[in-house]
Amino acid sequence: xxxLKPKFLKPETDDAITDSAGxxxxxxxxxxxxxxxxLGLQEQRERLPIRKYRDQILYCLEHHQVxxxxxxxxxxxxxxxxxxxxxxxxxxxxxxxxxxxRRVATLTxxxxxxxERGELIGATVxxxxxxxxxxxxxxxxxxxxxxxxxxxxxxxxxxxxxxxxIVDEAHERNMLTDLLLxxxxxxxxxRSNLKLIISSATIDASFFAEFFSWxxxxxxxSIKLTIEGRMHEVNHxxxxxxxxxxxxxxxxxxxxxxxxxxxxxxxxxxxxxxEVLEARDLLQEYIAxxxxxxxxxxxxxxxxxxxxxxxxxxxxxxxxxxVVLATNIAETSLTIPGIVYVIDSxxxxxxxxxxxxxxxxxxxxxxxxxxxxxxAGRAGRxxxxxxxHLYTRQDYDALAPRQPPELRRSELSAAVLQxxxxxxxxxxxxxxxxxxxxxxxxxxxxxxxxxxxLDVDGELTQPVGYLLAELPFSAMLSKMxxxxxxxxxxxxxxxxxxxxxxxxxxxxxxxxxxxxMGRIAHxxxxxxxGDLVTLLNVHSxxxxxxxxxxxxxxxxxxxxxxxxxxxxxxxxxxxxxxxxGIAIFSCKxxxxxxxxxxxxxxxxxxxxxxxxxxxRQISSGVELAIHPNSTLYxxxxxxxxxxxxxxxxxKLFMNQVTVIRQEWLxxxxxxxYQQTTVRD
DNA sequence: GAGCACTGC
Numbered sequence: 001x002x003x004l005k006p007k008f009l010k011p012e013t014d015d016a017i018t019d020s021a022g023x024x025x026x027x028x029x030x031x032x033x034x035x036x037x038x039l040g041l042q043e044q045r046e047r048l049p050i051r052k053y054r055d056q057i058l059y060c061l062e063h064h065q066v067x068x069x070x071x072x073x074x075x076x077x078x079x080x081x082x083x084x085x086x087x088x089x090x091x092x093x094x095x096x097x098x099x100x101x102r103r104v105a106t107l108t109x110x111x112x113x114x115x116e117r118g119e120l121i122g123a124t125v126x127x128x129x130x131x132x133x134x135x136x137x138x139x140x141x142x143x144x145x146x147x148x149x150x151x152x153x154x155x156x157x158x159x160x161x162x163x164x165x166i167v168d169e170a171h172e173r174n175m176l177t178d179l180l181l182x183x184x185x186x187x188x189x190x191r192s193n194l195k196l197i198i199s200s201a202t203i204d205a206s207f208f209a210e211f212f213s214w215x216x217x218x219x220x221x222s223i224k225l226t227i228e229g230r231m232h233e234v235n236h237x238x239x240x241x242x243x244x245x246x247x248x249x250x251x252x253x254x255x256x257x258x259x260x261x262x263x264x265x266x267x268x269x270x271x272x273x274x275e276v277l278e279a280r281d282l283l284q285e286y287i288a289x290x291x292x293x294x295x296x297x298x299x300x301x302x303x304x305x306x307x308x309x310x311x312x313x314x315x316x317x318x319x320x321x322x323v324v325l326a327t328n329i330a331e332t333s334l335t336i337p338g339i340v341y342v343i344d345s346x347x348x349x350x351x352x353x354x355x356x357x358x359x360x361x362x363x364x365x366x367x368x369x370x371x372x373x374x375x376a377g378r379a380g381r382x383x384x385x386x387x388x389h390l391y392t393r394q395d396y397d398a399l400a401p402r403q404p405p406e407l408r409r410s411e412l413s414a415a416v417l418q419x420x421x422x423x424x425x426x427x428x429x430x431x432x433x434x435x436x437x438x439x440x441x442x443x444x445x446x447x448x449x450x451x452x453x454l455d456v457d458g459e460l461t462q463p464v465g466y467l468l469a470e471l472p473f474s475a476m477l478s479k480m481x482x483x484x485x486x487x488x489x490x491x492x493x494x495x496x497x498x499x500x501x502x503x504x505x506x507x508x509x510x511x512x513x514x515x516x517m518g519r520i521a522h523x524x525x526x527x528x529x530g531d532l533v534t535l536l537n538v539h540s541x542x543x544x545x546x547x548x549x550x551x552x553x554x555x556x557x558x559x560x561x562x563x564x565x566x567x568x569x570x571x572x573x574x575x576x577x578x579x580x581g582i583a584i585f586s587c588k589x590x591x592x593x594x595x596x597x598x599x600x601x602x603x604x605x606x607x608x609x610x611x612x613x614x615x616r617q618i619s620s621g622v623e624l625a626i627h628p629n630s631t632l633y634x635x636x637x638x639x640x641x642x643x644x645x646x647x648x649x650x651k652l653f654m655n656q657v658t659v660i661r662q663e664w665l666x667x668x669x670x671x672x673y674q675q676t677t678v679r680d
Numbered sequence: 681g682a683g684c685a686c687t688g689c
Contacts, residue, residue, distance in 0.1 A: 101686095101687065101688075102686090102687060102688080103687085103688080129688090129689095130688075130689055145687095145688060145689075146687095146688070146689090147687095147688045147689035148688090148689070150688095150689070151689060172687095174686095174687070174688080175687090175688085176687085176688060176689085271684065272683080272684060273682090273683060273684090274682090274683090301683090301684085301685095302683085302684070302685065302686095303683055327684055327685075328684050328685050328686095329684080329685060329686095331684095331685080332685080332686085333685065333686070348684065348685090349684035349685085350684070350685095351684075351685090362683090362684070364684090406687095414689095418689095470689090471689090472688080472689040473689090508683085627681095627682075627683090628681040628682050628683090629681095629682070629683075633681080647683095649682075649683085650682080653682085
């Protein structure tokens, strides 16, 4: 093997991985902790801790169908194992496929492996993600996102092209990971020549081993990879008595720490913005009560503007200690330098699907052991650190090992469509790694039946069911798009869908004055029909103004998200033109037609105005409120509205609200509404 | 009058 170190990214490949978002992500989830950076690439490979497991991995794969690789991120397994397999000749038995949960990691890993091999990407090593691929006839090592492999299953249900599949980061237990693992189990039973490698954190290894055991099969084998010198030691401290108010306790602990401990910054984990700001104010009071104010308090949460977020990354002035009060954003998403002490409140906010109202609840729950360990790790990056858990040692021992996997707490219509499209007849009996509650599955089946995607026997319908299974949006959005093709306004509906796929385009500044200015600016786009048509207006105005940053500044819009929506819109238009027979016409300003399309997608989520002045869910009579972020919050209440999502916090709040007429319900969804009498 | 954090086809 050569040890040359050329730079071989094609220009377009380079583009793909050097967009700014990509770099942040690559830095955050970096898989190299590289003390050998001045050595040749092959020499570096030889020195990786994983190298000494190579023969063992290859031997085990010869003798077992399933191999579970245990080792935290940083062991080099994502880049090395595919190469070991290739060098040993596994590629002669089919493709070596590696699935990743995220796009950026997919591109980064593929590029890294190609570079180590001294090749161009798209030769032996390639990747496929949505809208982008470097994959040729010579490619033997294929990195891809999980969604891509799931889509490939539709065309090739036994994955006959593949000889080995590596599911990377399986411990994250995303919805797609779990679907994939369930389906791979079925395939392994039919294809004894297919091998599966699951890369997992320690905590889940035995779980996966058990899931992939069945009568007559050889038992999965686990290999534990050790990683050297990654972290400093962190000492754990617990409270003796449970504390009544963890926000106050956080503040007091931070203050005591500051008095007693040698220099080093403090990071505290709370559950939400309110708590972070409350803790900040309390801590400021402590500081104000002393003469030496050598403590700098910094809040950190998701809805802060990116410039405000930046301030936590600066070192505190000389002689000062920094205290960062953060939500879960600091647990995995970003790494704050200089942290030596961590305070763990013991709680986290978690989103959970509630099938009885088809809403999501945002609830405060105790953290899992995995989270507590992750939080502790934040103290050991610089030098040996300390973590202070605001709960007792007994409470720690009683914590759940991990948070329930996403599939168990999510709306499942997309998952059900996918499984149905793969010919799984009885979804309730499908072998999920962790089966979701039956009620959640039934809610999804009922919704899909109402949308006419499933027939009475639970089979996908033609064309609606198959279309909804194929389109990369939620079932309701896809149905809306389907109807818009028939009614002649798909162009506008695609814009709305693209705008709904990105994070909010409305900027909400931190200061009260700026917030007020923002609200006034946003009125410019608001219409009485509601939030979805308002999004369409924002898009049109942005395009008309030449898609400039200045326009976004003037109207308090987030340029990055808006630009992304425009790109997505183009890609979706291409996709729909190319693959699906949806006619793309403009309604040319006929807003009523748009609202009808919206109704055709969201008719199961209707609220009517009760004479008492509150909204009620039409199906259940449950009381609902319009979310204060909605356009319709300040406008006179309409009699009937549809909503895009329902979130339970202090109340059941409706988001993405659109005004409709009652008669549209019987016109557009007669099968659903003919029997319903509206309570008034 | 209210906003845990992400990601994917």
